[in-house]
Amino acid sequence: PSIANKKQGLPHTPAKNILENPGSVIYLSNVELLSKDLQAKLAEGIEGKSSQEFLPARIMISSSKNLKVLAAGGQFNSDLLGLFKNTTLDIPPLRNYSDNIPLLIKDYFEECAERGKFSVPVVEEDALATLQRYGWPENVKELRSVLDKIMITGSACETISIQDLPAEIQNSRGIVHPDDASHSDTFQEAELSWEKSFIIHHLRKNDWDLQKTCDALKTDKKLFQEKLKRHSIRLPEPNSKQPSPPLPLQRTLKRSVVLCGSGLHSGIKTGLILQPLPPGSGIIFGDISSGKTIPAQLENVQSTDYSTCLKKGLASVATIEHIMAVLHMYRITNLLIKVGDEAPVMDGSAKDFCALIEDGEFEEQDGIYDEIVIDKTYTFGSEDGGPVISIEPADTFTVSYFMKYPEPIGTQDHTFVFRGEASFKNEIAPARTFGFMEDVAQLTKMGFACGGKLDNFILLGDKKVINTKLRFEDEFARHKILDILGDFYLLGKPIRGHIKAHLTGHTQNIGLLKKIQENYLQTA
Missing domain, CATH: 1.10.8.60 (Helicase, Ruva Protein; domain 3)
Structure with missing residues (x-):
């Protein structure tokens, strides 16, 4: 790139507060992107030919292109370039x-x-x-x-x-990504892991067309098919109208997005900044004020009192379950969540978080993620009619929740079957958190629910809903499922199995997760 500067007059503009200081500096980055008319007007203004009022200032322009070459080809104003020829600094890359x-x-x-x-x-x-x-x-x-x-x-x-x-x-240096080789005990295993990722990358690049991929890699088709078989990679059916990759790919956002709100329990104004991360990073919470980070992992759970709270060192973040549920169901595997002490509650549901990540758009990554496929039944909790939660093998991811509360909730039983992100967005994400008047008063005395407002949760009392209309007849059971979906993503991977919960909360959710981690994950 090159930088040039010129101390000269500038035309008076409505933004005169920028220029009214004689020592002002106007810096134009990527000056070659200016239109030809603007380039000509800028040259005229610097030379003092304009009839407009001028104010003294220093003009600096920069470009990563060779402006001499552009000017010779008629793509940059030669008069403007000539004005800077004696004050140009070439900065090597x-x-x-x-x-x-x-x-x-x-x-x-x-x-x-x-x-x-x-x-x-x-x-x-x-x-x-x-x-x-x-x-x-x-x-x-x-x-x-x-x-x-x-x-x-x-x-x-x-x-x-x-x-x-x-x-x-x-x-760029051709190394194996650490996530690909983290489970490899030998060089041979690491090489196989890299080869599998390499093959999938080029299949994706060539729209899963076998011949195109072989041609691109300049490899024998028969030899390549043997490698596909060796790695258990299956190609889409030739007549499939919507071919899909044989293995699930990691996912992040294309760009950073921001959401503002207030914490349900702290009452403090807060917000979220979601930033993309590379494959293998996982979900990470970052404290906005200190810069400290907390991986969204089970071992970092500090508390399950009325919400799920993570802590690592001096950094902590509370009420993570709603945003985690959205990331779980949208299969976002790598993301940095910059937040204060508590995630914003919004309207008490997860629908704003759905809109937020959709606004950031999704970027499929080359890394592969694995599901946790439940192999047997795991149970945590009371066996005498109290809170109990279990998970058993199933072909899909399903959550069933049973609750029996005082009126107006009564007995509710809802089952959610995951059929893609749209099913979650429409059936579970809109369900809001809720509380009884007497409980809210007690929680406030204890330092919780300080941010509870009439528009960010369902308030119950006198056997009726006081402040809003229900979005679903069984909205309360659906919200409990929302919490389960968020808590269960603390295992770091999507799950395939059927969760059955009876009168449970965050404490039982985390208890079952620890049991799965101790038994299934250590023997997998």
């Missing part, structure tokens, strides 16, 4: 002075440490070599952005390894 990358990284972390009062991490030699070999198409800006993400996700504490680098940088 970062890839041309990669030896400086270690120093740039060191300066960045020292700056962060001074601002955040934490120690400077050590970058391992392999990771540093990878960063130096990367092309850095966006130069120093991209380097700082990558380092920002590493610090935000908290994947690195005292050291930064190759596994902490974004997937695109890891892949």
Whole structure:
């Protein structure tokens, strides 16, 4: 890129507050993107030919293109370029002075440490070599952005390894992604894992067409089919109108999205910032104020009193179950959730979270995710008619909830069968949290439900619903299912099985999850 500057007059505009200071600087990035008319007017204004009133200022322009070449081809105003010919600074791309990358990284972390009062991490030699070999198409800006993400996700504490680098940088040197090789005990297993991911990547790239993929890879069709068989990769049927990948792929968002609200229990104004993460990252909560992170994992559950709360070190986040349910049902596998002490309650349901992630759009990733396929019945809770929850083998993911409460709830029994994200969005996500007047008063005294308002939960009293109309006759049972869906994503993977819950809450949900983790996951 190149940067040029010119101290000269500028035309008076309605935004004069920007220019009324004689020392003002106007900076135009990617100046080649200006239209030809604007380029001509800018040149005229700088030369002082315009009849408009001028104010003194310094103009700086930058471009990542060769403006001389563009001007020679008639794609950039030669008069404008000529005005800057004696004040131009050519900055070579970062890839041309990669030896400086270690120093740039060191300066960045020292700056962060001074601002955040934490120690400077050590970058391992392999990771540093990878960063130096990367092309850095966006130069120093991209380097700082990558380092920002590493610090935000908290994947690195005292050291930064190759596994902490974004997937695109890891892949630039042809290494196996850590998630692909994490279960490999030998080099042979790791190579097979990489080969499988490589094959799936190129099949996707070529629309699952066998011949096109073989041609692209310049490999023998018969040999390639043997590899497909070896890795148990099945191609879609030739006559299938809507072919789908044989293996489920990891998913994140295409772009960051923001949602504001208030916490149900804290009453404090809060919000969410959802940011994409590379394959293998998982779901991570990040504290907005401190930058500390908490992976959404079972071992980080601190409390199940009226909501599910995670804590790691000094960082904590409460009421995560609604956003986690949405991520579970939409199969979002990698995401950073930047939040305060509590996730916003919105209207007491999860429908706003559905709209939020749909706004961010979905990006399928090359990594594969596995389901937890329940192999036998697991049970947690009372056997004498009290709260009990179980899960048993099934061909689909199903949740049944039975409840028996005082009026106006009464006895409710609802079963949800997952048939894709639309079924969740329409049948479960709109169901709101609820509470009885006497319970809300007691919770407030205990420091809970301080953010409860007439528009963010269903208020019950005198055997009736006080503040709203129900969205479903059995909305209360559906909301309990919503909580279960959120809690169960703390295992880190979608589940295939039939959950049956009787009078249960977060405590029983987490209890069953621990039982599954202790038995199924350790023997899987």
